[in-house]
Amino acid sequence: MNFFEAVMQYGFLQKALVTSIMVGVICGVIGCFIILRGMALMGDAISHAVLPGVALSYLFGVNFFFGAVLTGILTAIGIGYISQNSKIKNDSSIGIMFTSAFALGIILITILKSSTDLYDILFGNVLAVRPSDMWMTFGIGILVLAAVYIFYKELLVSSFDPTMSQSYGLPNKLIHYFLMTLLTMVTVASLQTVGIVLVVAMLITPASTAYLLSDRLWKMLFIAAGCGALSAVLGLYISFRYNLASGATIVLVATVLFITAFMFSPKQGVVWRSLKSRKQKSAVNY
Amino acid sequence: MTCALTVNDLYVSYYGNEALRDISFSIEKQSLVGIIGPNGAGKSTLLKSLLKLIPRDKGEVTILGKEVEQVRKQIAYVPQRSNIDWDFPISVLETVLLGTYPKLGVFHRPKKRERMWAHECLEKVGMEPFAERQIGELSGGQQQRVFLARALAQETEIFFLDEPFVGIDISSEETIIQILKELRDSGKTVLVVHHDLSKSDEYFDELVLLNKELVRYGTVEEVMNPKMIAQAYGGQLSFLKDMVVTGA
Known part of the structure; x- marks a missing residue:
């Protein structure tokens, strides 16, 4: 049976496909702001920091969305607090906070649940997506896209020139934590598709591909969303066809797209650039 | 008439190190003022602390007679210019x-x-033909003119510029100073952090001479005398010699 027949036939595969496309899109969009603000490591940190929240949600019997957002934001605040109130550099502060949150999460999960659950949370299991998960991802997706649409102006100016936005009175810190909240929500939505460990790839890789291919923010957002969605579809297809781990396959497809852009992007591609410089050299030497 | 800017007893520090102490001066509306002083004198710090971009330890500042938050x-x-990410995916017009x-x-x-207004502002600085370029494709002087166009687009009463003439070509520098003078003539107040003493007398009406504290604030003639400059610049004597020669 080929992939398309299987998608038509099996509900779980449809849900997997819809969910991963949505995850690809929102990770790509939020990822653009993450890389433009130089916060790639922060993306990694927040994604790991949701783990204790997921565990606590099990404990209290609430939807894991709430716990995850809570510990994600608390970690973001903790990171900011340490780097602003000591000489510890931002990247060290990130390293300290997220690993401790992650360690705490592992202990909590292994106490409360089985190791299979831990494995699924860490590496994703898109084929086990339930309808409720799909709708949650969908809801988060709509919310995140709407937020980016509504606050596009503010996100643009505070990412590009934070001094200017501060000087005319935009609350830069609030915008930062708002973005961290969106980032946490995106991470939660991605848990089942690619898992905590690989979310950062979906945030950074499609956005970086788009960065190489565009010279306007809005174009970058669309290209990143497109790359994310394409990686999701192709990755799911390949993982189905060759029976590979779905999250990891999606990530590798995203990487292949990035490498292609890195080599062949019209303005930045290393291939064109080396061809051009060789031409230049031979013209000079002739 | 309210002053454009009054500063009273301003103290600012970075991580416990005093950066500015006991600064008091006031600037009338419709003036073009240069802030000069040696490296590390706190020129940019002064500008940022006036806008509360960095916290003040002490002191009152009013801008147009009000607290900065209100204006x-x-x-x-x-x-x-060095604080901007020039690879950012944004065009000249969008900037x-x-x-x-x-x-x-x-x-x-x-x-x-x-958009029309942005085009108009670009035209004033002579950058209209570059409207659709990505900002990193421009030269330093062109980038600075684009940022001046952005400031013009804000249609404000007061303009603060931090080292606008660093690393740019002569013709851009002339364009920029010409526009700043026009702004002053139309009633605006312009404050410019400037690193270079040599042209200060041509460019500005008044000077704030700074070296962690206020050495002197006054007209160009009052400030640009060798004694004042020596007091501010201390050991940097090569500067002083040039100054005396050109000033004489």
């Missing part, structure tokens, strides 16, 4: 459009009117 939309600030954001408020987008 933020009346102030345009042009940061140092100037940022200048229309403060008055648009949160839920409004720049429309045709704002």
Whole structure:
């Protein structure tokens, strides 16, 4: 049976496909702001920091969305607090906070649940997506896209020139934590598709591909969303066809797209650039 | 008549190190003022602390007779060129459009009117033909002119510029100073952090001479005398010699 027949036939595969496309899109969009603000490591940190929240949600019997957002934001605040109130550099502060949150999460999960659950949370299991998960991802997706649409102006100016936005009175810190909240929500939505460990790839890789291919923010957002969605579809297809781990396959497809852009992007591609410089050299030497 | 800017007893520190102490002066409206002083004198720090971009330890500052929070939309600030990410995916026109954001408020987008205005501002600085370029494709002087266009787009009463003439070509420098003088003539107040003593007398009406404390504030003639400069610049004597020769 080929992939398309299987998608038509099996509900779980449809849900997997819809969910991963949505995850690809929102990770790509939020990822653009993450890389433009130089916060790639922060993306990694927040994604790991949701783990204790997921565990606590099990404990209290609430939807894991709430716990995850809570510990994600608390970690973001903790990171900011340490780097602003000591000489510890931002990247060290990130390293300290997220690993401790992650360690705490592992202990909590292994106490409360089985190791299979831990494995699924860490590496994703898109084929086990339930309808409720799909709708949650969908809801988060709509919310995140709407937020980016509504606050596009503010996100643009505070990412590009934070001094200017501060000087005319935009609350830069609030915008930062708002973005961290969106980032946490995106991470939660991605848990089942690619898992905590690989979310950062979906945030950074499609956005970086788009960065190489565009010279306007809005174009970058669309290209990143497109790359994310394409990686999701192709990755799911390949993982189905060759029976590979779905999250990891999606990530590798995203990487292949990035490498292609890195080599062949019209303005930045290393291939064109080396061809051009060789031409230049031979013209000079002739 | 209220002053454009009054500073009273201002103290600022970085991580416990005193950066500025006991600064007091006031600037009348409609003046073009240079802030000069040796490296590390706290020139940029002064500008930033006036805008509360960095915290003040002590002191009162009023801008147009009010606290800075109440007049933020009346102030345009042009940061140092080195603080900008020139690879950012944004065009020249979009950069100037940022200048229309403060008055648009949160839920409004720049429309045709704002775009026309941005084009007009670009025209004033001679950068209109480059409107669709990505900002990293421009030379340093062109980038600085685009940022001046953005400040013009803000339509403010006061302009703060941090080292606008560093690393730019002569013709851009002339364009920029010409526009700043026009702004002053139309009643605006312009403060410029400037690193180079040699042209200060041609460019500005008044000077704030700074070396962690206020050495002197006054007209160009009052400030640009060898004694004052020596007091501010101390050991940097090569500067002083040039100054005496050209000033004589």
